[in-house]
Amino acid sequence: MTHLNLLVGGPTSEWPDQLAAGKVSGDWIGVDRGTLRLLKMGITPLVAIGDFDSLSADELSLVKRSVTDIRQAIPEKDETDTELAITVALKEYQSDRLDIYGATGGRLDHFLANLWLVLKPRYREFAPKIRFIDRGNTITFYLPGEYELQKEADKKYLAFVPLEKVDHLKLLDEKYRLADENVPYPISYASNEFVGETGHFSFTSGLLAVIQSRDTH
Amino acid sequence: MTHLNLLVGGPTSEWPDQLAAGKVSGDWIGVDRGTLRLLKMGITPLVAIGDFDSLSADELSLVKRSVTDIRQAIPEKDETDTELAITVALKEYQSDRLDIYGATGGRLDHFLANLWLVLKPRYREFAPKIRFIDRGNTITFYLPGEYELQKEADKKYLAFVPLEKVDHLKLLDEKYRLADENVPYPISYASNEFVGETGHFSFTSGLLAVIQSRDTH
The missing domain is CATH 3.40.50.10240 (Thiamin pyrophosphokinase, catalytic domain)
Structure with a gap:
């Protein structure tokens, strides 16, 4: 059984206490600003996904120096960075359980896109393996x-x-x-x-x- | 044109600045803890809706002393307090525009129940009059x-x-x-x-x- 965690870029105010305390066990994939937040907690993600265009030059340099496997979604494939991260976790790493943090709070268009991922035909069969976790x-x-x-x-x-x-x-x-x-x-x-x-x-x-x-x- | 505002009980951290500053114009309906929060801002709602079972005795007394029209949803009608508030605003007060605050953040089962209200046959025609507003x-x-x-x-x-x-x-x-x-x-x-x-x-x-x-x- 492979358990993976995914951190996307939503507000840290919605993180559960155990994540804020750095006490969530297992390997990580970071999406956009989530990658930087993992690195700042001393966690090096297996994969970093995003164009990182909201990061400063110093922040981007930290990501490139720290993470070996950096990828970016191809807009033409009609796939978001979060969707690519889920594909990598479930298909490439064959994760049996994927816990997603940072997907709530802030922008509601992002939250709904994340919530409804499982309705897309290519993710539907994986729905039982996906879990969203926030502080409440x-x-x-x-x-x-x-x-x-x-x-x-x-x-x-x-x-x-x-x-x-x-x-x-x-x-x-x-x-x-x-x-x-x-x-x-x-x-x-x-x-x-x-x-x-x-x-x-x-x-x-x-x-x-x-x-x-x-x-x- | 009648414009009404509705305040439900979600976290104040998600309020837009103009609400936190007490600068949203127009009349109000309060739901549950939203009623108390309006009173504490010096706003007396036209109607207060809820069973107020999460309020202290002092808080409940303030609500009863301040608001003339207090009502409660009837669970047997399969109607929530928020739904009753929307019915009162749109049917009784014939509001052309209903702005709902306090419906986001915190519990996601509450947010989704609010978001999907407009899919219910009895609210569908009123969908264009309803707006949800939070800080972002x-x-x-x-x-x-x-x-x-x-x-x-x-x-x-x-x-x-x-x-x-x-x-x-x-x-x-x-x-x-x-x-x-x-x-x-x-x-x-x-x-x-x-x-x-x-x-x-x-x-x-x-x-x-x-x-x-x-x-x-």
Whole structure:
């Protein structure tokens, strides 16, 4: 099992405490300003991706001096730097689990582009391997099936979030249950909660995100 | 023309400067903690909506003493407090323009529930009247048609964001153009820019958001 982490360039104010403390284990891929932030924490990423045009000359020099494998997305391929990073992690490094940090806060067009990556045909099959983590939220993705969720100790809320039409959604043992719901368009069933330490759900078509969250203010 | 503002309970760190400075003109509706925050800025909302169960006894007393019209969503109607607030603003007060603050940052299940409100049949026709505003982003919504956008002076980036299947999307005079695109699932065409002060676009079916944004870090 290969676990990789990805740091993209969103605001550090949204980082979870363990990332800010440099305590996230595993190898890293850096995207744009994320690469510089890793280097400043003493972490050398396996791969750095981006055109780095927002970095100063000194910052760019640090990146080039430190990272052996530097790449840039080709705009003609209709692929963003973050998408290239995910492709490298999942296909080249065959990562079984990809945790993405720095994708929330700040620009909402960036957040939505990241959230909806998994709807693209070339990423859909990899959706269950991708996780977004920030200081108050963990987002995971599910293809049709039956699942057991584990409650995260520091999170209170549980949300079921069909990203598209989802059929026969059943929430079996959560605080608020659904017997058998056909969801015709994207919706965020927010503010549900675990009863105990696990929760079970299932659905038969479409793609669904689960968000565990807590209040951070 | 009636313009109303709505303040929901997301983190104040995401407020635009003019809200933090108390300089947003017009009448207000407060939702949950948003009501308390308005009162503390010296603004008495027309209506306060919520169960206020996260407020202290003193805070609740201040709300009850200050606001004449206090209401609560009925969970059996499958309506959230924010949805009730939007219904009151658009149907009861017949607002032509509803600016919603405090809907971003913090819990992502809340943000997505707010963003996707306009996909619900009972809100879809009102989508063009609703705007979400935070310190780095303005989100507006469009039903099929031909439009001219005005660049916001403090924003650099422009994103076209189909929230569902959208047909014949044409970006006519922006930095990155689309001749005639059928978009099969939600996507965020991020990091586009205006050329000059206006931009023109059109599409023939579906619902589309436009996000003007700037870097805030």
